[in-house]
Amino acid sequence: MEEVRVRFAPSPTGYLHIGGLRTALYNYLFARHNGGKFILRIEDTDRTRYVEGAIENLIESLQWAGIEYDEGVFLEDGKIVQKGPYGPYIQSERLDIYRKYVDELVKKGDAYYCFCSKERLDKVREEQKIKGLIPKYDGFCRSLSLEEAKQRIANGEEYVVRLKLPHNKDIKFHDMVRGDIVINTEDLDDQVLLKSDGYPTYHMAVVIDDHLMNITHIVRGEEWLPSTPKHVYLYEVFGWEKPTYVHLPTVLNKDRKKLSKRHGDVSVDDFKAKGYLPEGLVNYLALVGWSPESNEEIFDMEGLIKEFSFERVSKTGGIFDKDKLDWVNAHHIREYDLDKLTRLAIPYLIEAGYIDEKFAKEYFDWLKVMVDTVREGISTVSEVVDKVDIFFKDQIQLEGDEALEVLKQEQVPLLLEAIKEELASIEEIDEEYAKGFMKNIQKKTGIKGKKLFMPVRVALTGNTHGPELVNIIYLLGKQNILNRIEYVEKYYLKD
């Protein structure tokens, strides 16, 4: 069997979209699963939509997500470089190639020069719409003779090249997830292949490049399905072997519409900034539109590669469910390497004003314990910030009546006394000592269970909920605990 070669071919028009990331991911998984090659090609044939820095961002996003490719466009020391035997991989650098094939098409009579102005085209479309017709090129230049066309070009007239589609011809192709699809050329337009600025349109460039780069499977969003017959027809006209098509279901928002910026966060950067782990995002995204045979939900990249297949890709568009993403991400956070997780959390802690660079360096081990104790209750890295205020605030703040109730319990004064007494006997709390701390208090007071833990928790944190108390005691340290007890005694136990 021939080697699998797939590609992800985004346009540098902005940031990498979550839907785009999933397309890239499926390409990647398929390539790796089959021991094939994955290529990153840049489709920048629309000069008006080009965004500075978009290529760099695209590459960085893929890299962040852990999606690696073998050929195409890379970033080295901040510079865009290209690698691979089929370059260039940036379409704007392949203009002469497209030109050659366009000329071939014209020569063979499968394409023609068109001199219609934008204004005329708009007018035609407008009239068609009013008449209730399908907006479509009316074929005005279709029968122009080649000599006349050449003459007009020589005269300096602007022109485009259009595909000369045969009338009433069924174009058939097979899609790995949709099955057989037939579309009649009457429902298609004489698509522009070469624009007046000399750049090819997507439809031309994609066919040429996929063929020249030996792409075996075209894996892309289903929004491309209606224009696929144009591409198929081009393959037929050129006499090239067709690739296998795989059109992926759409990732939708809650309104069942295509994910868009208007409906919240859609760029990979947004999710990264919010503290989602690449492992979590990728894991979740893989599950929107695909399901493993094993029925499992938590995967690392290796697991996905092992299980992935297009046979199990669904036809139905899937809504991007943030709740489930959070759940998946939480799983990965709990199992993440603690050093790595702590490093990821530090920027959020600095931003929140809890620590600075110096502190992060000096007390890294302490931070590790802290991150480790709060990781159980969070679903994004940024949420550490919400959980650690208890370690940095000077005074506690009671959260709700429930917390106050706890402090009003009769055993509380005795408990606090016991803690002070216990702490008086030591210099500082180490991890080992912290483990036995509550037991010591229990022995001293004879109080146990909720009656013991809850008041201590509230006195130290102000909250009835929170991370493991033993860790809180260690993290706080002797002086902080004493301060908080004093505060509680002063303000909550007076009456």
Add this chain to the structure above:
RNA sequence: GGCCCCAUGGUCAAGCGGUUAAGACACCGCCCUUUCACGGCGGUAACCCGGGUUCGAGUCCCGGUGGGGUCACCA
């Protein structure tokens, strides 16, 4: 509007002619945890409608309805 695609709980989804119609998220209980989480157990909840085909249809066919996509010198 033409064309194309799609249709199982609120969401992601198994299912591929015969099942009590899996599982997961979310939600609600209970248990575990000397506290809090994690976790475990259980519960509520679905085959869009109508015709066929068949002994038998969520599964196959046709029609309808609904949703989405697409109709550019954008990709």
